[in-house]
Amino acid sequence: MGDALDWLARQTALLVASLADPVQLVALVSAALAGALVIISAFVKTMIPLRWLAVASNVGFIVYGLAHPAPLMVVLHAVLLPANLWRVGQMVRLTRRVNASVADAQQLEIWLRPYMRAKSYRAGQRVFGVGDEADRLYFVVTGTVELPEVGSRLQAGQMFGEIAFFAPDRRRSSSARCVTACQLMSIDEDTFRQLVYQNPDFGLEVVRQIAGRLSADVMRLSHKTAGQEGTPPASP
DSSP: OHHHHHHHHHHHHHHHHHHHSHHHHHHHHHHHHHHHHHHHHTTOOSHHHHHHHHHHHHHHHHHHHHHTTOHHHHHHHHHHHHHHHHHHHHHHHHHHHHHHTTTOGGGHHHHTGGGOEEEEEOTTOEEEOTTOBOOEEEEEEESOEEETTTTEEEOTTOEESOGGGGSTTOBOSSOEEESSOEEEEEEEHHHHHHHHHHOHHHHHHHHHHHHHHHHHHHHHHHHHHHHHHTSOOOOO
16 A cells, blocks of 8 residues: 555556646646647547647647657657648648539549549440449549440440449349440549548438439439330331
């Protein structure tokens, strides 16, 4: 019991001495704030605020490491700080671009290029077929792509292959064929999921475009059905 009291007294004396030293006081406050931010980050669900909390905690631990001093802590958080700043900048730029895409949806492909893979296709070459696994989402960069089963053609700036991402069986309900020589860009499912998790606005914009595509398909089929019903029977 006496040893415990002596240890507590020594620690209290060290704390009082630290509080009397301005440099050590800055170190303790920085460490306390950084630790509090780490705890808060455990309850944050969206990525941009989480990254900002990580940046702030990095700064706090760097200040503590310089004032205490703790060289290893300084090195660790000095490495993490630019990585977190880069990710914050990347997410903020994507958020602005996705928000702007509401006014100009064709720009979505350009802004997502850092996350996508480009591939050239010959005229007549198939991109995917009915029943294929939906593992990628596509944008048309140049050329024309036909969806035969749907009866539509896509031009530069348009997205396709996204509906099957949300289908229960994850299978293509239509094939895609390049009418002309095309350059397509695609994004895989894992990257797509990360972008949706990091930036919910991106997911909302994709859902908006899917809804627009489905509405257009329904209207096209309705007009086609109405035209067939209004066609007079052929003469014998």
